[in-house]
Amino acid sequence: MIGAIIGDIIGSPYEHRNHKSTDFALFSDRSRFTDDTVLTVAVADVILHGKDYAETLVEYFSGYPNAGYGGTFIRAGDDGEASPVQQLGKRLCNAGGSGRVRF
Numbered sequence: 001m002i003g004a005i006i007g008d009i010i011g012s013p014y015e016h017r018n019h020k021s022t023d024f025a026l027f028s029d030r031s032r033f034t035d036d037t038v039l040t041v042a043v044a045d046v047i048l049h050g051k052d053y054a055e056t057l058v059e060y061f062s063g064y065p066n067a068g069y070g071g072t073f074i075r076a077g078d079d080g081e082a083s084p085v086q087q088l089g090k091r092l093c094n095a096g097g098s099g100r101v102r103f
Contacts (some may be wrong), residue, residue: 001044008036015068035067 013030042060046053061069 001040004040005033005037008040009033033067035064035069038064038067 009031010026012032012034013028014024015034038060039057042056043053045051045060046056
């Protein structure tokens with residue numbers, strides 16, 4: 001998990017930029033953690049502490065709202081039956097939150 005977080009920070013200045021060279025700075029003034037780190041830590045928190053996925057993803061998303069989430073990820077559905085937290089948690093899980101575990 002630490003390697004995934006370091007890789008996320010190192011790669012953050014190049015996200016959405018097609019950089020194919022191996023000549024790049026490991027850290028720059030544009031280096032930061034992204035939604036990948038936030039969601040990786042959130043899923044680890046769920047697994048290690050037996051927390052609820054939806055509530056924990058919402059908690060981390062709310063704590064780091066500017067981490068670079070995609071549009072599909074941040075849109076919460078409203079099926080009229082679930083609470084707002086459950087709706088957002090369900091959407092977060094369906095949009096990739098559960099795929100953030102790194103080995």
